[in-house]
Amino acid sequence: MTTSIIEVTLKPQFRDRHGEHVLHDIVDSGVKNVRTVSAAQVYRFDCALGKNDIQSIAEKLLTDPITEEYRINDGLTAPKSGSRSIYIWLKPGVTDTVADSVSKAIRDLGILTPVTIKTGHRFTFTGTISAVALRTLVERLLVNTMVQEYTVSISRT
């Protein structure tokens, strides 16, 4: 059983409108020192599938080949220099309906190995915001703490 994290983001040539929308909300809330926000869809797979199968699922199912690209087991350990990322997941025990849909779609691809899936979101921020201020902001704007939990990942440089 291995864990794989798949992150799906827009290709660089496409504007991240959702990230821009979140940035707009941040500015509206009175916080001025966040410079950019980028958004990503995140999937966590716990399963006995090999690397090729995981890659095939990411490519055929989780990514739009026209506008998106994916990374596997990269984002959580390597946030961009000078940035902070938050990962938002549903709390254990909360039904993950997107994960149920993804499981069904994986079976449609002919892959019948059981996969335990969690789905979530990643937001990456650049700017001079402190970790404390970021947590306040995230809890105010992005996370429903009744059903969601989050982790903060900070770049080393």
Place this chain on the structure above:
Amino acid sequence: MVKQLPRTIIIRTAGTNCDYETQAAFALAGSAADRVHINRIIEGSVTLGDYQILAIPGGFSYGDDIASGKILASELKHRLGDALQAFAVAGKPIIGICNGFQVLVKMGLLPDPAAFEQTTTLTFNDSDKFESRWVYLKRDTTAPAKTGGRARAVKCLWVSDMPDIISLPVAHGEGKFVAADKKVLDALEKNNQIVFRYCDERGNHTGYPLNPNGAANAIAGITNTAGNVFGLMPHPERYIYCWQHPSRRASEGEYGWGLNIFKNAVNFVR
């Protein structure tokens, strides 16, 4: 002897929510339309070959999870791909409305059913919001300058009898048409595969909010080169009677312009 009505299959699944309206539109247009769950086709109790017209209606199939239309597109392609491709290549009318359009492009049945590969998509609106309102659409009748400016009506059986400018309602969060690259977009233009573009009341191409999603070249609907497979983001099934329009505009008597789209396909197969 009573002549049988043309038969239409409307494929539905979890999250489909425009299937009843689509059925009503086809019935008014003169077709016997069945709403069929995808599982009935997969298990073999219903056969696509028994129908003359196929429709994938609007809605939020599988909750729009992953991306709008993505899971249904994958399911159709991997479980029913051969039958769907045969239906399209045989020249039978296929329509995908809103979520159905997203499904058609994401499984690759548009713009080229023979290739059956995804080369275009419908992605998040530029506004990052769900856009729900009436829009104007111009049927493409003018070839782009690259083809020498020759006027050629778009070859699509679904719009053969229509005014050049109509209005229909849109309701989507992921309706921005994007092509894989300039070559794909240019080919759509050159081959006259763009059926509808967003426009103003006079037919002039324009930006937001009249183009509700920021679609490339203001594209609202496309067809294949044969003109039998048609996908569009606006909802023709929501304008089959004039009283459905905010200004009660009518095409013929009490009917709305959306009905023409369904009638064109039904008349084609009669």
